[in-house]
Amino acid sequence: MSGLDETLLDDTEATVRVRFVVNGRKVACEVAPRETLVDCLRNELELTGTHAGCEMGACGACLVQLDGRAVHSCLMYAVQADGARIDTIEGLTESGVIADLQAEFHRRNALQCGFCTPGMLVNAHELLSQVAEPNREEIRDALSGNYCRCTGYEAIVDAIDAVAKARCEGGGAT
Amino acid sequence: MKARAFSYFRAATIEQALDAHARVGDDARFIAGGQSLVPALSLRLQAPRLLIDITHIGELRGVRREGGFLRIGALTRHCEMLSEPLIAEFAPLLHAAAPFVAHPAIRNRGTFGGSVALADPASEFPAMTLALDAEIEIAGPSGRRRVKADDFFLDLFETALQPGELITAIYVPLFKADQRFAFDELARRRGDYALVGCGMLATCAGGRIDDIRISFFSVGNTPTRVKGAEATLIGSSLDSERIAAAQAALEGDLAPPDSDEVPPAMRLHLARVLLGRLLGRLKEGA
Incomplete structure (x- = not known):
């Protein structure tokens, strides 16, 4: 069983490599586990069309498509989206x-x-x-x-x- | 509004998830849809050192018939309550309640197991497991067990789940031809938490109520069955006199919390109004 590597717990700020398909393009970036998907899209990938409003799932400004369904990008961490397809307002506009x-x-x-x-x-x-x-x-x-x-x-x-x-x-x- | 730093572990199996939790203890949290947990972390109401992501565990997925039950995997998303034909056929009360759960984008992520595990007293699904006489399957360090919904909700956000345990599935008795259900809630705006909500499941014989389970939410510390009102209705044909008696019985069944926004008397009044409406609909469906 390949379980939890406990050295992971020593440095909670350590970044993790995540890969997604964003707006049809494969991208990889280094994120801290606590970085939300909206912050990753805006800060790491410079896709600033997705807006961070309330950051608690109430206002809907941060909606993106995750594997084809609308989700709040402030209500998930970028690490959770590893391997997913994400379409932002930029991609939906382009297509x-x-x-x-x-x-x-x-x-x-x-x-x-x-x-x-x-x-x-x-x-x-x-x-x-x-x-x-x-x-x-x-x-x-x-x-x-x-x-x-x-x-x-x-x-x-x-x-x-x-x-x-x-x-x-x-x-x-x- | 940012979470304290934590480590992240994506579990592939239930065993991996339980093992990771056992090694870290109280400082670990399971995360599924995260629609309540992520805001709680952002507000730093909780600050775990490790998040264990259980959403990639295949065993927690899927909806299927198993004996006299519909086994609904813990990871079943709220939106699947609307789209899954087995739920519409065999657990129609959940199908009816689903559109009232938060907003569409939340329903795309939030999970049934997560909602029941959190046991928010204002949430629809925990209360519906009570109305449905559902059983909650739990996996933990000491093995698997099944707990009746009646024994699951203990107090405000407190359930029969022990630290390190997680919900694997919810077993709902299959809906039968002689049963009827009704659901509704009163909220200031659609998608907001209900001021009062209610769901019910009745078994009928010859136009009379043989058995009925009525569960309210947003009325106290836990989702609440109103056993006094239920008892009033057994054997009745839902005539207006018996409905009025059931409405009156709510005073003994419910003790709404003190709140400036919704005083207890108002909440009790709204509960009576809602109960009357739903019993009326149940009768019309005869």
Whole structure:
């Protein structure tokens, strides 16, 4: 049984090498076990589109996709993600999969300061991949873990609603 | 808002996890979904020297039928309670409760075993194990054992789990054709902790209640079965008189904590309202 190496306990600040596939590229970095995934993405990998807000899973600004599912990158340590596929707002932007959502957010002023927007988009992307045409209540429910301190949410719900309808009709958002 | 430094060990088997914990003792914590543990570490409410990651242990995964039970692996994520067909069919009360657990992204990471092990009195799933008469399978230094949910929740965040033990699976009796269930909660906003929540499972015979288990959460130090209300309903056809009697019985079953935000009388009132609604739904489902 290859168990715990107790020398590990002597230096809790010692860094560990972790490997992920971030936005389609293989990367490796050295992290302290207590470094959260959001800090690793921002500080080590310089992917600053993922925002660290409350750092306790309440505000949703730090959402990324981990193996295809939206998760709070402040609620896990980078070491836990070793071997995982991570897609951040940069990767989702580059691939074009949320281009219609981004355009609609822009068109409807569904952002002001923009701090919450990456998390909103990751969440909206997951919602629309699971429910083709959610009603407004379902959209609000899905967004219940994402805080926006500027817009009052109405335009955000409008934008997601419009994109859902447009996708169902097979065209772009109007 | 950063955790104290710790070491990290990814266990491949239950034995490895238990062994690592035994060697480090109280300074070690198991981590699964981490959706409650990570904030606790960030706030330094806990500061372990070693985190033992159990999420790569295959034996803790999976949902399958085993005898008269559905065996739900401890690592089953909250989102799987919504997507797994076996849960929808054989443990529909868990399926009904799942959308109320936190927010979608939390449900993508949080685990059933973790929620039961933490035993937050405001959480949905621990309370539902009581309503379901579930059994909790535990592995520890002295071997495996199964504990009835009725004997598992002891006090505020205190359970039958001993230091160094972990939950491997939860066994839920298979849902039967003559059973009915209901679940709901009252919260200021969806995704917030409930002011009061309740789930129930009833066995019916000829339009009468043969057996019923009703469990509340957010009402005290532990998830709480309301045995006085349950007893009132046995043999009834859920007529309005008996429902009113069950609502009245809650006063003896619940002792909500003193809180400025939600005074005990208000919480008791909300519990009565919720119980009435859910029993009404149970009757409609007849």
